[in-house]
Amino acid sequence: MINDGFSNRRRQLLRLKVLRERRDPENRVRTKAEGVFFPCPGCGKAVSRRSWWEHQNVCPHCGFHRPVGAYQRLEQILDSGSFKELDAGLCGGDPLDFDGYPEKLRRLRETTGLQEAVVCAKGRIGGAGAVAGVMDSRFLMGSMGVAVGEKIARAANTARREKLPLILFCASGGARMQEGILSLMQMAKTAEAVTRFQDAGGLYVACLTNPTTGGVTASFASLADITLAEPGALIGFAGPRVIEQTIGQTLPEGFQRSEYLLEHGFLDAVVPRAQLRGELIRLLYLHGKGGARHGEAQRV
Numbered sequence: 001m002i003n004d005g006f007s008n009r010r011r012q013l014l015r016l017k018v019l020r021e022r023r024d025p026e027n028r029v030r031t032k033a034e035g036v037f038f039p040c041p042g043c044g045k046a047v048s049r050r051s052w053w054e055h056q057n058v059c060p061h062c063g064f065h066r067p068v069g070a071y072q073r074l075e076q077i078l079d080s081g082s083f084k085e086l087d088a089g090l091c092g093g094d095p096l097d098f099d100g101y102p103e104k105l106r107r108l109r110e111t112t113g114l115q116e117a118v119v120c121a122k123g124r125i126g127g128a129g130a131v132a133g134v135m136d137s138r139f140l141m142g143s144m145g146v147a148v149g150e151k152i153a154r155a156a157n158t159a160r161r162e163k164l165p166l167i168l169f170c171a172s173g174g175a176r177m178q179e180g181i182l183s184l185m186q187m188a189k190t191a192e193a194v195t196r197f198q199d200a201g202g203l204y205v206a207c208l209t210n211p212t213t214g215g216v217t218a219s220f221a222s223l224a225d226i227t228l229a230e231p232g233a234l235i236g237f238a239g240p241r242v243i244e245q246t247i248g249q250t251l252p253e254g255f256q257r258s259e260y261l262l263e264h265g266f267l268d269a270v271v272p273r274a275q276l277r278g279e280l281i282r283l284l285y286l287h288g289k290g291g292a293r294h295g296e297a298q299r300v
Helices: 009-021 049-054 070-077 101-112 146-162 177-199 240-247 258-263 273-288
Strands: 037-039 046-048 084-086 118-125 128-135 166-172 204-212 226-229
Touching: 046 049, 070 118, 070 128, 070 273, 084 146, 118 146, 118 273, 128 146, 128 273, 146 166, 146 177, 177 204, 204 273, 226 258, 226 273
Parallel strands: 128 166, 166 204, 204 226
Antiparallel strands: 037 046, 084 118, 118 128
16 A cells, blocks of 8 residues: 655556556556557547556547546646555445445455545645545546545545645545445535535635536535636536436536536636646645745645
């Protein structure tokens, strides 16, 4: 388990290589039989493996944003050498004795290298200390079970105790049905932890990625002081097909996508992935001006 940061560069690169090439159903390149190029899900144009990696899993032709694993996202955002994972061993169980659930969890932990659908860490972003959490859609679509809710609540509590900004990258299909009402209870728990953090004067930035839906949208993802999103992300409670079937009407073009939500005031900005770290540095710098000079941000 990685808990000593990016200082051991060789080990970190090896882990990223394994996750990217062997253990990542969403991000891995195709096998040799399929070649080193494969079509972009957005525009259908062929993109090389190297190009996907160099562009942070963004299509160089159309700008389509593919999913990013939690550890890869943290490497993109945090300063090198500053990563300190929080609650690395915390993982969920099977509270309802749900048929087949323990085996599914075991397989996912083996194939993704994750313990749960979120990874939380302390680190620095442009020199400013922060607590960051990243949800990973490869793990049961980033669904929020007991362990996910607990890790996010603990991250908010850590940020409150240590007076650090909180940054959460959301990607979820909603509450985890295999944990029933216990999963739904995480909505209240995460919302309470985030609200206590904000009441103590903390800055909370949410970055909504594709997709962010269900109970996650209806709880902590919608409570941020500043809400950012990646281009083209699906964001909402119920999906557009469910809404259309319920109201019996055709929805507007682009409904529930980032750009539509920005136009209607739900978001503060839509930020391409390549610009996201720079935008976070700018926000943390502006926030720090209220209590500390740039370069004097609390170290972690």
